[in-house]
Amino acid sequence: MSGKSKLTVDVAIIGGGIIGTATARELSKYQLKVVVIEKEAEVGWGTTKANSGIVHAGFHEEPGTLKAKYCFPGNQMFPKLCEELDVCFEQNGILMVARNEEEWETVQKYYERGKERGVPLELLSGEEARALEPELSEDIVGALHAPEGGSVMPFELAAALMENAIYNGVELLTNSPVIGARVENGKKIVETPFNIVEADVVINAAGLFTDEIARMFGDDYFTIKPRKGEEYLFDLDTKNMVKRTIFPVPSKVSKGILVIPTAEGNLMMGPTGDNIDQKDDLATTRDGFQRILEGARSLVPGINPRKIIAQFAGVRAASDRGDFIVEHSPNVPGLIHLAGMESPGLTAAPAIAVDAVRLVEEAGMKLVPKEDFQPRRENIVRFRSLSREEQDRLVKENPAYGRIICRCEQVTEGEIIDAIRRGARTLDGIKFRARAGAGRCQGGFCQPIVMAIIARELNIPLEQVTKRGPGSEQVLFKAKELLAGGITQ
């Protein structure tokens, strides 16, 4: 314990997912000392990373639930939030489609539900829906159209929220899994391998591990039931095949298999919703792929699996309540749980963050607004989306923007250096923030070059460059090192 540095704060947020980072940014508007404690090398790498990225319209959720309470208000916050943070947000709209008369009745029920909440919605006939989306199945008899639904890159949003929070004074500890937590003289003590954090208020936003964090504090009253979702991402040349996110009529447990145009333009299909035992089970499966393909093709028959460039899985941090948990711990004063985050957690996050500030105040913290709060994040240069003249000007200002590193996504060295400056530390971090390696060759060409840039910028040897943090080093030995060790085959 003696080697650890001690940190005293007003509020400690455990977990740098979308909930933790949104809350950190919201709290950074006030004169509080706040720290975010994240177990991974970068923020947004748990459940957030594998989220479908849909900004839900707010018509799905069962009345009376917290999901319903936060979803539509969250949706309404996205345009301004993403504009302030310079995050890609496409308000491309959502279609929930009916494939038969029975489903059509259900669709109408959702229309009424959404209307009551004030969600802008319209009902379409099958022909009208196909006029909007010509690739839709001929079987579709009608659809619910929610024009204010959208698409965002979830990891980009989490990174942007954190970056802005840090700019406004929040501290971030990465590679810092919480290994112990307790209450001492009313103060909450949170221990990581490197730090001991003493806080007046702890916000438990640890996603899949919120139940375990609660138990560390002796607070054992909810359980996380991990539920896995697989996603399959298509080549960028599928752009515009479908413009709106296509939903089937939901089942009891999930919103179903969707066809999703991501904010970056690639088409995606998924997710599954399978209860699992292991919170770290991120394996994709053959069975999952087949179910997703079948589901997606029942909506958009022309989907071509040969265009898939990547697949991944994420685990939802669903609670045994079946709803969000946004509340004071009933047992530990000053401990706030933001747990049970499953869909529409991403959409709800900005609204939950606002409510979390209220809970912090209720927990006894005095909220004094900062006069110099900066809501805007320094704009990100995206070389590919600039005009030729703007590209030319940029390269003349900074030659690093004249070196294309990732040929598939046309990402420049300048953008990679900028991502590192903003907090990327790993290959995945570069991929998520700057898109180098996110394209059709999946880093086959640029990976060695990106690694060399990371090594140079962080001044570390190439063997220490990782895919996503310690243990995921990319090259394990220097050439000839295995021979020098006397290994013979």
Place this chain on the structure above:
Amino acid sequence: MKQLFVDVAIIGGGPAGLASALAARAEGAEKVLIIERNHELGGILLQCIHHGFGLHRFKAELSGPEYAQRFIDQVKETDIEVLLNTMVLEVTSDRKLYAVNSEQGLMEISAKAIILAMGCRERTRGALQIPGTRPAGIYSAGAAQRFVNIDGYMPGKRAVILGSGDIGLIMARRFTLEGAKVEAVVEVMPYAAGLARNVVQCLEDFDIPLILKSTVTAIHGKDRLEAVTISEVDDKWNPIPGTERTIECDTLLLSVGLVPENELSREAGVKLDPVTNGAYIDDRMMTSIPGIFACGNVLHVHDLVDNVSKESERAGMYAARYALGKLDAPEKKVKVVAGRNIRYVVPQEISLDEPVEFFMRVQAPEEDVTLNVGGIRSKKENSVRPSEMLSIKLTPEQLQSFEGDTFVIEVLSNKEDEVSA
């Protein structure tokens, strides 16, 4: 924005780009420009440090860099212009290119003729949909080759290689020579995908098992690869339950096919052949857009660089003629059709008035066959394999005897029972 005007602009300074540039200049094009994204010419050959290049062309067994250097030296003796570290961002159908580098910024290059010579890329895990986790330790064989041969690092010490393409076979030997253990090369087909000589020299000589009719069906490991599961497959490539076995390894190399890199071509509106994934060309190596030519691995994936050079010289010659206004439109267009046991033929269209060399691949291995070329020429082969490209040359005189609208190339069996069947 800087503006350039050239006769022939060549996208890519690998073997295809180099050979086509030299041929274009030799044919009389005055301003020939090679645009290369790397900091030096040579393309993928630079990381192919093994021997075996140039057996046909130079009657010598060269390494990749040596083969490339012979062309680079010739380019240096000419006034062919070279832009290094330069990426082409866009090609338009009216033969403008937009390119960028650090020194000159954006450039708009107007060309009388363009040669597409961008090469190919490797198929990825995503394209195969291998289930499992996503740890570090999974690389395309080409990326691993670069790590070892250019950067001087070994990804790991215990590898499984999926796919028996030539790069995979070469890397099996390379890893072994570097002191790593290659547990197996796993191939979904009942035969190796790479050249027969590479199977012998890279696997058999080092006792590396080649496991056929099998594939990787699961990937294990959280941060770093720990093991892969392989399964036997049925005739439709579906894994056979009960045949799974797990091999511990820290590295999985993928050598599962190459895809021509035609994103620029597609955006320009060049018509692509769905089988080759390359441009649809005529006997002058010209694509569906007048003045845009294609050659090398961006046109179709070759197994021998010697063939790339030969093909690219023809592209360079015709591009120069086009740029000089000396290439008349063909009077007649005859479609070339892949017949029995032929997967594809390049070119896809001929005029009958130019000499032509057909490059083609078979669909399945076959013994004792005759290649029937449009009914006007035939050639006996003891054995044909998908991994080994076939070629046949015809002169305009030979082509004159052809009549019809479709020129069928097919493989006919010489075995009597099949002839009668």
